[in-house]
Amino acid sequence: MKSKIADIRKDYSKKDLDEKDVLDNPVQQFEIWLEEAINAEVHEPTAMNVATVNNDGRISSRIVLLKGVEENAFVFYTNYESNKGKSLQESKRAALNFFWPELERQVCIEGTVEKVDETTSDTYFESRPYKSKVGAWASEQSSVISSKNVIVTRFAKYAAKFITKVPRPPHWGGFAIKPTRIEFWQGRPSRLHDRIEYLLDENGNWGKNRLAP
Numbered sequence: 387m388k389s390k391i392a393d394i395r396k397d398y399s400k401k402d403l404d405e406k407d408v409l410d411n412p413v414q415q416f417e418i419w420l421e422e423a424i425n426a427e428v429h430e431p432t433a434m435n436v437a438t439v440n441n442d443g444r445i446s447s448r449i450v451l452l453k454g455v456e457e458n459a460f461v462f463y464t465n466y467e468s469n470k471g472k473s474l475q476e477s478k479r480a481a482l483n484f485f486w487p488e489l490e491r492q493v494c495i496e497g498t499v500e501k502v503d504e505t506t507s508d509t510y511f512e513s514r515p516y517k518s519k520v521g522a523w524a525s526e527q528s529s530v531i532s533s534k535n536v537i538v539t540r541f542a543k544y545a546a547k548f549i550t551k552v553p554r555p556p557h558w559g560g561f562a563i564k565p566t567r568i569e570f571w572q573g574r575p576s577r578l579h580d581r582i583e584y585l586l587d588e589n590g591n592w593g594k595n596r597l598a599p
Contacts, residue, residue, distance in 0.1 A: 398573025
């Protein structure tokens, strides 16, 4: 590698973050930051890293798209039989991370997991483009396949079966991450970043702390 990756660094200075400037409810504060990211035309503002752990203790992560903030939970959709789907159902816990470099911000979220109700999954699935719906049937996500032609063939099969109306597959639907911890991170000069942490107590109330950078 020709580039000296250890020398790559950037000093952050666009904004600061103070306890008095954020709401008492971190989910509402997240919605403000997300709206600001969208308005700033951040690339893929709803993209988030989803980290999971399975029953064997294997940790994995991947980027998915947030599809809603509903009833104080973060919602996305996937194949329930995929690696992440199985891990989410096994551990019932997940961690999310949003990074908006254009705003020098990130949000770290930890919480518990549950499936969204079938009606909600049906409604979202119906809103998807036709080919995305067919793809949900065609892909046995995370399974080993012999070649790309396997997917092409399966896609053609289900496209012929569901010419107009595509029902939601029983193995596909939404997960809701109900947060127990949310941290807002704002980059600052000299790596003295602002970090505001919210923790949910046993009574369902949020407490707020400033963390050392």
